[in-house]
Amino acid sequence: MTPPDPESLRLLVLVGELGSIGAAAAELRVSQPSASKRLSSLERRLGLPLVERTRQGCTLTPAGIMVCDWAKQVLAHVDGLMNGVRALRAQHQAKLRIAASMTVAEYLVPRWISQLRVALPDVHLELDVANSVAVAEAVRHGHADLGFIETPVPPEGVSVRFVTRDRMVVVAPPEHPWARLHRPLTATELAATPLIVREHGSGTRETLYRALSELGADPVTPLLELRSTTAVRNSVVAGAGPAVLSVLAVATDLTEKRLVDVPVAALDLRRPLHAVWRSGLQLTGSAAALLAIAMRTPELRA
Structure with missing residues (x-):
């Protein structure tokens, strides 16, 4: 199994928080069709249904909720990594x-x-x-x-x-x-x-x-x-x-x-x-x- 990329995990977390693929796509400044395609790709990669799509919006499945919680931890580490890299680059450039x-x-x-x-x-x-x-x-x-x-x-x-x-x-x-x-x-x-x-x-x-x-x-x-x-x-x-x-x-x-x-x-x-x-x-x-x-x-x- 290929590990999911951070942007796909970030999209999943936003769908869980905002209850809408469209709102999550707008937050990430991508189109809704692109966001929907990315979520479907993430589900295929993990072999799990993550999002329930309805006319009223989207909710996470039980598996999606668990994956979302793990994704938040991963993203916190990724954000920490990037903040550290930016600090090192600023120090080097100075x-x-x-x-x-x-x-x-x-x-x-x-x-x-x-x-x-x-x-x-x-x-x-x-x-x-x-x-x-x-x-x-x-x-x-x-x-x-x-x-x-x-x-x-x-x-x-x-x-x-x-x-x-x-x-x-x-x-x-x-x-x-x-x-x-x-x-x-x-x-x-x-x-x-x-x-x-x-x-x-x-x-x-x-x-x-x-x-x-x-x-x-x-x-x-x-x-x-x-x-x-x-x-x-x-x-x-x-x-x-x-x-x-x-x-x-x-x-x-x-x-x-x-x-x-x-x-x-x-x-x-x-x-x-x-x-x-x-x-x-x-x-x-x-x-x-x-x-x-x-x-x-x-x-x-x-």
Whole structure:
């Protein structure tokens, strides 16, 4: 026996309460013929006569009364289930889980979040900071609603939208020999120098290595490998060695001459910043609003 559907049970309960198929149909906003057909189908499915039809209206049979009482219990549980689901959906929609690569998370996302909270003050925001590969994985597996990455080539398996363009610069401490050069470095010289770099999976590192590879230069083993943009920047300021970082991370240091911008001939260190979200989903609500804010970011040329 196939279990009856909740709407058929709800119709039976209303017929018992209102004494009329027509009144029950009107309550459920269906036609009377459709309601009558549904009741007949329910009787056939259960193998029991449930309703006595007369010219004066309808009454439930003894079996119908018992089934109606059980149906009320079932419907109470169904209504409780749906109320709980609606509450969970409302809670989920009011929470926005963001994942962002290091540079974007440290220098752009705070500004975007501040603007979002002006428009949507009740949204609860969660930010997970990781490298670009980890961000894409978080989005792909549903652990983040919206991600921002720095890799020059967007990953597969996610929806992608261009946000803005960043520029990276070679930086060195003022006492480094590169600070006294009167000509640009060559890509070969840069590749042959041990640098302070981010870990594998970082968009910063991938952009640098891809740009060097396009000029036929293979980078040597790094001087230091660190897991955050801030750690790389602090190491360069402390005099540990040169690095390649987003202009976002070192703009103040360059202005205040704690670091020197070292030009490199023919090396293109521009990179796109992308938003990513789970493939096949359409962004709505707070996620769509944050993406719109992010896409108004001007291209970073300084």
